[in-house]
Amino acid sequence: MPDQRPEQSAEQSPFDLAEGDPFGPYTLPYGVFSTADTPGRRRIGVRFGRHVLDLGALPGALPAVVRAPHAELLAAPTLNPLLAAGRSVWQEVRAAIRAAVTDPAHRTAVTPLLRPLADVTLHLPFEVADYVDFYASEHHATNVGRIFRPNGAALPPNWKHLPIGYHGRSGTIVVTGTPVVRPNGQRKAPDDAAPTFGPSARLDIEAEVGFVVGTPSTLHEPVGLDGFRDHVFGVCLVNDWSARDIQAWEYVPLGPFLGKSFATSVSAWITPLDALDEARTQPPARDFPLLPYLDDSAGEAGGIDLRIEVSINGETVSRPPFSAMYWTAAQQLAHMTVNGASLRTGDLFASGTVSGPEPDQLGCLLELTQGKGPYLQDGDEVTLTAWAPGPDGARIGLGEVVGRVLPAPDLGR
Structure with a gap:
């Protein structure tokens, strides 16, 4: 089974997910990615359908949605700082991300932050301790x-x-x-x-x-x-x-x-x-x-x-x-x-x-x-x-x- 990614046409908006896509607004898993133009720069992203949302850039695009204290966590090259922040922060950040991808009022600001999954390189998302x-x-x-x-x-x-x-x-x-x-x-x-x-x-x-x-x-x-x-x-x-x-x-x-x-x-x-x-x-x-x-x-x-x-x-x-x-x-x-x-x-x-x-x-x-x-x-x-x-x-x-x-x-x- 190929990574559970339903087909999506080139013209389709990244917000219009294919029916049954398991990476919709209720999932929003976290990862770490880089791009071909800056291969040495790793950044945190969230998968949404067949795209990756650049979380490091989200606070600047939606300052009213993502709280300022969370910006530094999301700008890290690994998930560890966010992991260490605790459950209340996890819930606040998750709620902000869900609002960013589901509220039509945010689409203009969020669209440039969505990278096609096929265009990014994925990395080990956290530094493993034990x-x-x-x-x-x-x-x-x-x-x-x-x-x-x-x-x-x-x-x-x-x-x-x-x-x-x-x-x-x-x-x-x-x-x-x-x-x-x-x-x-x-x-x-x-x-x-x-x-x-x-x-x-x-x-x-x-x-x-x-x-x-x-x-x-x-x-x-x-x-x-x-x-x-x-x-x-x-x-x-x-x-x-x-x-x-x-x-x-x-x-x-x-x-x-x-x-x-x-x-x-x-x-x-x-x-x-x-x-x-x-x-x-x-x-x-x-x-x-x-x-x-x-x-x-x-x-x-x-x-x-x-x-x-x-x-x-x-x-x-x-x-x-x-x-x-x-x-x-x-x-x-x-x-x-x-x-x-x-x-x-x-x-x-x-x-x-x-x-x-x-x-x-x-x-x-x-x-x-x-x-x-x-x-x-x-x-x-x-x-x-x-x-x-x-x-x-x-x-x-x-x-x-x-x-x-x-x-x-x-x-x-």
């Missing part, structure tokens, strides 16, 4: 457990008591469109006498949803479930590329390392959390009561109804439903900080592979092929897209994540 990846889908965890432990329990004994996760490598998070080089590493099949070294032969994808932290927290002060909205700015799609053969040999006893750290692709667009209010849904029923810091039975619905689509070389292979996730993002954040660990602006935490109960709802090739392969080949291109239900029947889009596999470097093995 990266944590979870394992929050019961369907995924069960499927993987059955593949790796056919004669044992599918789920480890702690799985339904806490959101399992691991710390990843923030320095290898890349924006959509960045090629993914097949990693080299150690592999050892169960029947091999010794490990060998070379390119991963079992390169896989993991369709995930990421959450971007805005407001930091204080060391030694946990963030409870009710603090989720105050700290999390928005949502993006994530492809956590995985070298299954490297991972299988290294992950006992300390967990994923080189099999995961070579690349994690994220969208160029961060959809504000407030844009997903209509998509809130109850998570699956719990099997037993949770400890108080994870107990969300009395709070707002913590699940999100996101419809994800995974395609390889243009062919849809899966449609994982995010609403099926056992652990919510709020629970993941609460668990991540319950020991006193602090949040930093730009932290990214991802859901783990999203899988549903049906055969066409599995979020990685390991599950889709029951561990038998085939896995990704050099030259394969993987695309993730997603949308959520919005107000008045609108669709709320998440920016696509695309990555093409390149051959491993020859290290003179």
